[in-house]
Amino acid sequence: MAGSSETNETTQVLSQYKNADITKRDIMNALSQYKDLRPELEKYYFEDGTTKNLLNLNGTIPVKYEGDEYNIPIIVWLLDTHPYNSPMVYVKPTRNMYIKANRNVHSDGNVDIPYLRVWRYPHSDLLGLIKVLVKVFGEEPPLYSSSSASQQTHQVQSEHLSSASEERSNIVSPPVTASGTTTTPGLEDNEKRLMRFLKLVRLSRHALQIFFDDVFPGHELQNMLADKKYLIAHGEKRVEKDQIPVLYPEGGKPANSCEFGISTMYNLLRNYAENINPPSNGWGNKPNNGHKQNGDDVERIRIHRNYLSQIIEFEHEMDDFNLKWEDLKQAIIRLSKGTLRGEVAALSA
Incomplete structure (x- = not known):
């Protein structure tokens, strides 16, 4: 799933998952088609202040919008009860990118789509989720970039928004x-x-x-x-x-x-x-x-x-x-x- 040390760490964390084999297969199935995502282990902070080491899929997915293809950065968090509870999905704007809140994406980047709300294994899985995200984001892009201007334009160099x-x-x-x-x-x-x-x-x-x-x-x-x-x-x-x-x-x-x-x-x-x-x-x-x-x-x-x-x-x-x-x-x-x-x-x- 990753480098040798990362694989060992991931395997160790997977052992804490209630359905480790199913979770691993689900991850591998998604990564087989979306190769710009990678599994990572990070500490997740819940709203009640508790934390837990969770696996996530972090990277970009290709989204077509008006004939052009864009790489949309996302992170998909997997609870230790996966796949019987839905993942938590966020878009992750990089530098010079901003969240465009809409019916599917909150202003903090949290993705809220019907596929997640009615998540039910085995009818729902990570590959299906990502395919739905590609379709939804292609209809309503969740991000916009301050550097997405046409090459015909020129940069304002004498003024900028802040010294930072x-x-x-x-x-x-x-x-x-x-x-x-x-x-x-x-x-x-x-x-x-x-x-x-x-x-x-x-x-x-x-x-x-x-x-x-x-x-x-x-x-x-x-x-x-x-x-x-x-x-x-x-x-x-x-x-x-x-x-x-x-x-x-x-x-x-x-x-x-x-x-x-x-x-x-x-x-x-x-x-x-x-x-x-x-x-x-x-x-x-x-x-x-x-x-x-x-x-x-x-x-x-x-x-x-x-x-x-x-x-x-x-x-x-x-x-x-x-x-x-x-x-x-x-x-x-x-x-x-x-x-x-x-x-x-x-x-x-």
Whole structure:
């Protein structure tokens, strides 16, 4: 199933499974057709706080969408009662990828499809599950990428969302001709709007940091990072691997929120802050216009950052732009307790 040491470890864990032979056959059957998945052994954190070493299938599955093929990263966790209880499936966005929540995928990446809800062995198995995932994801892709733009576009290099490395995604501007002029009348105005909005999103990272530092003052941040280190690095709601050195610098140096990007602060606030009001519609969901709790504004910053990363051509009508601008502007002012009002006004001029 893997390398010799991994095989021994996997075999040892399988011995703890109530139906080891059936589980092994089920895994091998799935891997025979989906060779970019690999069995791994990891600690799974349940909602009640308990943990258990479980097998999972980790990797990518090929999904066809509108004539093109995409490799969708997933992880399939197997309970020790497999195959008599359904697996737990998550999509795992990599760097520059974002979850596109829909009827089949929750905002945290958890996959909820009928095949899992009515799972019943022997009519249900891993190979059948993966085939259904390929079909479902081909109808409604669960991820989108900030770097999926056409090669005709160029990268905005003079501005970026944040000084933190995670925020240096490929934010692209409208197509240009070889001479550097815009390709359609009026596109220059759209590009100017894009650049203005990019600066506002960049300022929103500053506002989020101000709020983050209030929630996690220096010493409390260090204590929380130390107490939750395993969860943050390896748990179900772990951060991306490239953010681990930012949260846990070499030489035992304390982490500095100035180095955190929006995604990192959002993850820590959502999963480890105990003294903030959660969003009115719940984490991962768009707040209503009248919702103005701190959690709502944290969500607004995440949503507008993700929205910006998708933009290739800024084709929204001016009213739409103004609504988004006002929504993010007010969130910045509220989260910064008015300290960034002047900077917002300068961008609005």
